[in-house]
Amino acid sequence: MKESVSGCHVEDAIRVLGGRWRIVLVYSLLDGPKRFNELRREMPKISQRMLTLDLRALEAAGLVFRTIYPEVPVRVVYELTQAGHALRPLVEILGDVGESLQHLAPSPVRNGAVAG
Amino acid sequence: MKESVSGCHVEDAIRVLGGRWRIVLVYSLLDGPKRFNELRREMPKISQRMLTLDLRALEAAGLVFRTIYPEVPVRVVYELTQAGHALRPLVEILGDVGESLQHLAPSPVRNGAVAG
DNA sequence: CGGAATCCTCAGCGATACTG
DNA sequence: CAGTATCGCTGAGGATTCCG
Numbered sequence: 001m002k003e004s005v006s007g008c009h010v011e012d013a014i015r016v017l018g019g020r021w022r023i024v025l026v027y028s029l030l031d032g033p034k035r036f037n038e039l040r041r042e043m044p045k046i047s048q049r050m051l052t053l054d055l056r057a058l059e060a061a062g063l064v065f066r067t068i069y070p071e072v073p074v075r076v077v078y079e080l081t082q083a084g085h086a087l088r089p090l091v092e093i094l095g096d097v098g099e100s101l102q103h104l105a106p107s108p109v110r111n112g113a114v115a116g
Numbered sequence: 117m118k119e120s121v122s123g124c125h126v127e128d129a130i131r132v133l134g135g136r137w138r139i140v141l142v143y144s145l146l147d148g149p150k151r152f153n154e155l156r157r158e159m160p161k162i163s164q165r166m167l168t169l170d171l172r173a174l175e176a177a178g179l180v181f182r183t184i185y186p187e188v189p190v191r192v193v194y195e196l197t198q199a200g201h202a203l204r205p206l207v208e209i210l211g212d213v214g215e216s217l218q219h220l221a222p223s224p225v226r227n228g229a230v231a232g
Numbered sequence: 233c234g235g236a237a238t239c240c241t242c243a244g245c246g247a248t249a250c251t252g
Numbered sequence: 253c254a255g256t257a258t259c260g261c262t263g264a265g266g267a268t269t270c271c272g
Contacts, residue, residue: 010143010207011136013214019244020130027126036254047246052255059228062220067229073253074252083220090209091126097206098129104178104199112175116185135264152234163266168235189233190272 016061017087021046022054026063026084027091033079063087132177133203137162138170142200143207145180149195179203 017023021043028034028042040051055078058064063084069075080087133139137159144150144158156167171194174180179200185191196203 009211009214009218010140011214012217013210014136014139016217017213018134018136020127020134021245023130024126048255049247049257050245053245061217065229067231068254069232070230071232074255076254083216086216087213090206090213093206093209094129095125097133097203098125098127100199100202101128101132101177102125113181113183114186115183116187137265164235165237165267166265169265184234187233190235192234 016057016063019054021050022058023091023094025051025054025058026080026087027095029064029078029080029084030088030091033077036076036078039078058084132173132179135170137166138174139207139210141167141170141174142179142196142203143211145194145196145200146204146207149193152192152194155194174200 017026024043024046025039028039034042036051039055040046040048043051046054055064055066059066063081065079065081065084067077067079069077133142140159140162141155144155150158152167155171156162156164159167162170171180171182175182179197181195181197181200183193183195185193
């Protein structure tokens with residue numbers, strides 16, 4: 001009962017996964033659970049603040065699961081939920097797209113045509 | 117010579133396709149060429165300004181082609197390039213993801229666990 | 233009709249400092 | 253180690269007006 005693609009749903013996905021870091025974060029978690037500072041090391045350009053905020057957002061969306069091990073010092077592990085792992089195709093395709101877009105820079109025909 | 121997914125490429129794709137409207141715009145153009153005000157009607161919540169800016173950006177990225185018919189009044193038609201049509205899988209998956217995220221709202225187990 | 237120009241707002245994000 | 257708390261910026265995006 002859905003037409004093949006719903007614009008509304010596309011906007012929904014963007015609302016949850018939009019922003020500079022969330023998808024990259026999911027990508028980083030695709031190969032297994034990681035600790036907070038482990039993620040920071042893999043994403044050197046993200047601020048601590050945004051890492052926290054985006055992890056919380058993904059958690060609230062049901063895409064990331066957080067486990068606290070109350071040791072000293074405390075250890076916190078983030079991992080994708082099943083729904084989170086379901087994003088793998090999206091991330092992979094996005095990676096492919098990003099790659100193709102590079103080569104595209106020298107545009108083929110030069111855009112902008114006047115007809116008539 | 118790429119590992120299956122490159123975080124770098126993912127960021128590149130986000131740079132080009134990020135923002136609230138660009139992907140939706142591509143989605144809207146997937147079923148054929150459209151005129152400016154036709155796009156506005158299909159995306160009632162986008163401002164005229166952003167529609168212009170995002171169309172220009174997609175044009176510069178080689179994803180959208182623009183044709184001007186110098187009639188009176190002028191007619192301008194936007195359509196996806198081949199590279200633009202190559203985004204179809206991405207948009208479709210994003211639509212599916214958006215749909216699943218809805219049902220996900222009542223989270224399965226309740227996130228946030230304390231182990232140990 | 234399909235814009236361009238201008239002005240303005242706000243939220244996304246970064247930097248820094250502090251804490252259990 | 254894994255955060256929270258503030259502050260400040262900047263740029264994405266909206267509203268409005270004008271134009272060929």
